[in-house]
Amino acid sequence: MxxxxxxxxxxxxxxxxxxxxxxxxxxxxxxxxxxxxxxxxxxxxxxxxxxxxxxxxxxxxxxxxxxxxxxxxxxxxxxxxxxxxxxxxxxxxxxxxxxxxxxxxxxxxxxxxxxxxxxxxxxxxxxxxxxxxxxxxxxxxxxxxxxxxxxxxxxxxxxxxxxxxxxxxxxxxxxxxxxxxxxxxxxxxxxxTRHRTVGEALGSSMAARGWPGAADWAAQADRPAPTLVGGSWNRGGPDLGPTGSKRAWARMGVDGGTVSDEVPGPDFDWDPSRGRPGMMPLTVRQAATLQGFPPEWKFAGGKTVRYRQVGHAxxxxxxxxxxxxxxxxxxx
Structure with missing residues (x-):
């Protein structure tokens, strides 16, 4: 692009x-x-x-x-x-x-x-x-x-x-x-002419710390993300949106209830059948990628505040x- x-x-x-x-x-x-x-x-x-x-x-x-x-x-x-x-x-x-x-x-x-x-x-x-x-x-x-x-x-x-x-x-x-x-x-x-999928956007970042399941995860994350929601500035921590959005994320094996500090490591056991413990959250940088921000764009503040800025952008x-x-x- x-x-x-x-x-x-x-x-x-x-x-x-x-x-x-x-x-x-x-x-x-x-x-x-x-x-x-x-x-x-x-x-x-x-x-x-x-x-x-x-x-x-x-x-x-x-x-x-x-x-x-x-x-x-x-x-x-x-x-x-x-x-x-x-x-x-x-x-x-x-x-x-x-x-x-x-x-x-x-x-x-x-x-x-x-x-x-x-x-x-x-x-x-x-x-x-x-x-x-x-x-x-x-x-x-x-x-x-x-x-x-x-x-x-x-x-x-x-x-x-x-x-x-x-x-x-x-x-x-x-x-x-x-x-x-x-x-x-x-x-x-x-x-x-064709919508970009979550797997296409985030596959390389999911593999950045050596997680061997990144390619398999990306292949099944075969649709665009649901709308990211920044949430309230005044209460709560970061999450990827309301209940319907979290369900859509779960169908892609992503924990939409929180935001992570880092992508999965080499020992991560991805097993969505175990619920949230078997799914990985996204990082703030990955959320920014899904918003179309270039990788060099920086966000000030702690994790929750950075995600708020990304989600509202x-x-x-x-x-x-x-x-x-x-x-x-x-x-x-």
């Missing part, structure tokens, strides 16, 4: 990233030709991750709801605002009078458009935001505000598996353009595909 910049012209474009997290979306957009003038996140460990990987990026540790673009005028009139926002719950959509962090952050992102006025907006969130009637009030709010500012909007859903990510991960996307650029926008088309190949599609419309 290519990782270098791919643009329709030589000039780099400017972006602002909000709720930037571990940088999956920013990395993909960088590969598509967008350089961030500012990245914003309210978690110090995520900001540390961003700075460790890209020391030249301007990273601000601040809650979006407290951000004032007047104090950061380099953000004015950028080409793109890109937002990987916290997942909005359906109950918030139905009862917007009941305040919650996710809804407030989404509204703050839309309000930011009044000050920055970028040429384009990209928001990534749950697919239900695009498809489910219960999210209708949120879609109406976003549409009304952006149309009032002169933007035209398009909603769609992508699956990361269609872009070389070894994971069945559907994402709801909204893009908005001003100056008639939406007419030139086409959502990304799949870049692969936008897969960089999806960010790249979206960036290329947005870039093509802006360059048209």
């Amino acid at each position: 290519r990782t270098g910049p791919s643009t329709t012209s030589d000039a780099r474009l400017r972006s602002v990233g909000i709720c930037a997290g571990a940088g999956g979306l920013a990395l993909g957009l960088e590969q598509a030709g967008f350089d961030p003038v500012l990245l914003l996140d309210n978690r110090a460990v995520a900001c540390e991750t961003l700075r460790e990987n890209r020391p030249a990026w301007h990273v601000l540790d601040l809650d979006l709801r407290e951000f004032d673009p007047v104090e950061h005028q380099q953000t004015y009139d950028v080409d793109l605002v890109a937002a990987g926002l916290p997942r909005v719950k359906a109950t918030a959509s139905v009862r917007r009078s009941e305040r919650n962090d996710e809804l407030e952050v989404l509204e703050a992102a839309i309000m930011l458009m009044h000050g920055i006025r970028p040429r384009a907006l990209l928001i990534e969130n749950v697919p239900d935001l695009v498809t489910k009637p219960t999210y209708g009030p949120i879609r109406e709010y976003i549409t009304e505000e952006l149309v009032h500012l002169g933007y035209a909007i398009h909603w769609f859903v992508l699956n990361a598996a269609d872009f070389g990510v070894a994971q069945d991960r559907k994402q709801g996307v909204v893009v908005a353009f001003r100056d008639g650029r939406l007419d030139s926008f086409t959502p990304p088309v799949p870049s692969v 936008t897969p960089p190949p999806v960010g790249r595909a979206l960036g290329q599609a947005i870039r093509a419309a802006l360059d048209a």
Whole structure:
């Protein structure tokens, strides 16, 4: 898979990233030709991750709801605002009078458009935001505000598996353009004809410490991973997702109830019939591979915090595909 910049012209474009997290979306957009003038996140460990990987990026540790673009005028009139926002719950959509962090952050992102006025907006969130009637009030709010500012909007859903990510991960996307650029926008088309499997993605790493069963394990891990879920920042340890996801992992002989510090060694006895003791957990690095992060991308913090960052991230190949599609419309 290519990782270098791919643009329709030589000039780099400017972006602002909000709720930037571990940088999956920013990395993909960088590969598509967008350089961030500012990245914003309210978690110090995520900001540390961003700075460790890209020391030249301007990273601000601040809650979006407290951000004032007047104090950061380099953000004015950028080409793109890109937002990987916290997942909005359906109950918030139905009862917007009941305040919650996710809804407030989404509204703050839309309000930011009044000050920055970028040429384009990209928001990534749950697919239900695009498809489910219960999210209708949120879609109406976003549409009304952006149309009032002169933007035209398009909603769609992508699956990361269609872009070389070894994971069945559907994402709801909204893009908005001003100056008639939406007419030139086409959502990304799949870049692969066959979905990559967990075994293909992780087979070599499973063998890294000499486990002789790695090839047999990889051969039967013959499907994309279920969606990785970062889980709550405030409670619990790392795991690979809810009960249904854990069952899907168990069918591949993987313990989805925890995350390991290292891959299996030469003496590991893989026997899923024994339940969790006979299955291996994934490592944080393997989870990052399933998200499409390159091996050199580092994550700050302890194991649980690193996994949270990985699980909540936008897969960089999806960010790249979206960036290329947005870039093509802006360059048209």
